[in-house]
Amino acid sequence: MSDYGHPLEFGSFLTPAAADPTRVVALTVLAEQAGLDLVTFQDHPYQPGFLDTWTLLSYAAARTERVRLAANVTNLPLRPPAVLARSVASLDLLSGGRIELGLGAGAFWDAIEAMGAPRLTPGQAVQALEEGIDVIRRLWDATARGPIRVDGEFHRVVGAKRGPAPAHDVGIWLGAYKPRMLALTGRRADGWLPSLAYLGDGDLATGNRIIDEAALAAGRRPADVRRLLNIGGRFTDVGRGPLHGPAEQWAEELTDLALTDGVSTFILATDDPDDLRRFASEVAPAVREAVAAERAGSRVPPAAAGDPAPQGRRAGDPAPRGDHAGEPDGRSVSTSRTGMPAADEARSGGPARQSVTVADRPPFPVTPTPDDGVRRSSTVVWDEQTRPTGPAPDPDRTYTTHDLATGRHLIEVHDGLRGELAQIHDLIDQVEAGTMDVGTARSHINTMTMRQNNWTLGTYCESYCRIVTTHHTIEDRSLFPHLRRSDPRLAPVVDRLEQEHHVIHEVLEGVDKALVTLVSAPDGLPALREAVNLLSDTLLSHLAYEERELVEPLARLGMR
Known part of the structure; x- marks a missing residue:
């Protein structure tokens, strides 16, 4: 067993397709909002169907605030290391230490040579990489004195000045498979980044052994x-092979890779937004919990994928929803209920309305997301x-823990809708700035979960059953009848929630109509902004109400 004790991280591996350049950026933003730690992009400078990865990294860094970014992996034969060092340091400074x-070392040598770089043998490529x-x-070491001199066979720097230093200690991760590259990883790198698809049985253990031995020989620790x-x-609902099955199967397999082979960062190669959401909300928390339990000495099965991640996250990671440990009264305090920067909330200009509270209720272990009462629109579609x-x-x-997970999962599903x-606000900002056309924005919105039928409790049912009861399916509309039957006192609440679902769909249709109008009427942007503001008011108010009324009943009554 090789557990090096690193905190677990989860990321995405995106295709920088040039045919739809806004899509990869939207997926990057989604990955951040879903709670992933890292977003990475392929780097194939010879591929005309791809965006230039370093240009994309700069653009993505400007569109995000928390998530870390990297090429996966940078093609060094086509990126001169001295220039690359300054590019990385500059973007790290601009992004606040997120690169x-x-x-x-290079792999597709026909394509690399076609772009003007000399063809190298495998041994030469490893030497050039080192x-x-x-x-x-050396360029990053801005505190050292004197110019830089590296008189290598493949890379020579004669008298270059040092700096700038990055904002943080940038990790150098090597994509390595063969013994020479693995040994170089152990001697000089901060991380080993292979792809599971290129590894055979036992290759992880073999690679770890070579890296560990090389690290020790160089006076370093394997960790x-x-x-x-x-x-x-x-x-899928039923397991059909490795990483081909329900979320709990993924969690079990990744937990084993973490504890047996020492993997601490899992990067999912997908361009599917639903897969990114599931990976972040269902798989990652379960793996974190299982690994933390094993490290603490009591192995917990990772099937409880609805539970939040344990404490001990990286600095800056979002806190687990539903617990809010550390708040004096156990309730959450949110500066932005949409997840947008505070500046975006402040500019809404909408009147604040007093949110409804329910007095004399005893505390419940899972805290619903509160309605902060902020309203952007002067239009009122219902009486709260x-x-x-x-x-x-x-x-x-x-x-029980299982009961609380059932209630907590509603909040997690709602976080996806938030x-x-x-x-949507970001898309409208892009349309207003002229960086996205209206048709593209409309296309993005129409693929979102909130545009699908029965989006609220239907999404909850579908998602929860994938986590807890994968051996059978449940119709989208089964939960409300179940709650009515199980506790008739909930009938008025359920009726009201169903009514509000219809209203929200009408509000969404208003957003769509405003987008269509904007195509032929460039002065229609204020109407679009008003439609989106009304959507914010109705959706966020409704989600808070639904959580307030259903989190405890879901924990008490379950999904039977």
Whole structure:
């Protein structure tokens, strides 16, 4: 067993397709909103169907705030290391320390040679990579005195000035498979980044052994080298093979890779937004919990994929939803209920309305997302004061971990819808700035979960059953009848929620109509902005109400 003790991280591996350049950026934003730690892009400068990866990294860094970014992996034969070092340091400074450096020695030599770089043998390519690492590290060492001199066979730097230094200690991760590259990883790199599809049985263990031995011989610790892994697979209701099955199967397999082979960063190769959401919301928390439990000495099966990730996340990661440990009264405090920057919230200019509270309810272990009462639009589509309330929780009742996961998952599903709302605001900002056409924005919105039928509880049912009861399916509309049957006191709440679903669909249709109008009427942007503001008011108010009334009943009544 090789567990190097690194904190677990989860990321995405995206295709920088030039045919639809806005899509890869939208997926990057989605990955951040879903809670992933890292977004990476292929780097094939000889591929005319791809965007230039370093241009894309710069654009993506400007469109995100938290997620870290990297090429996976940078093609060093076509990126001179001295220039690359300054590119990485510059973008790291501009992004607030969010850039990492994946490096490769080169593989597709016909294409590389066609772009003007000399063809190298495998041994020469490894030597050139090691010389490149030397150049990069020396240029980043801005505190050392004197100019840089590297007199290598393939890379020479004679008298170059040092700097700038990156904003943080940028990790150098090598895409390595063969013994010479693996040994170089152990001697000089901060991470090993292979792809699972290119590895055979036992290759991870063999690679770890070579890296560990090389690290020790160089006076380093094996734990100085993080183990990353590009993975691919399919989410299905029934298991059909490795990483081809339900989310809990993925969690079990990744947990084993973490504890047996020391992998601490899992990077999913997909351009499917639903897969990114599931990977972030269902697989990652379960793997984190299982690995944390094993490290603490009590193995917990990773099937409880609805539970939040344990404490001990990286600095800057979002806190787990539904617990809010550390708040004096156990409730969450949110500066932006849409997930947008505070500046975007502040510019809404909409009147604030008092949110409805329910008095005398005993505390429940899972805290619904509160309605902060901020409204962007002057239009009112329903009277919030007439919303019925359900029964108060029984103060003597106890809830199992499974019960709480059932209630908590509704909040996690709603967080996905809140993230989509933030995307809509971002799309409209791009249309207003002229960086996206109206048709593209409309296309993006029409693929979102909130545009599908029965989006609220239907999405919850579908997602939850994939996590908890994958051996059978449940119709989208089964949950409301179940709640009515199980506790008739909930009937007025369920009726009101169904009515609000219809209203929200009408509001969404208003957004779509405003987009269509904008195509022929360039002065229609204010009307579009107003339609989106109204969508924010209705959707966020509704989600908060639904969580307030249903989180405890879902924990108490389950999904039977």
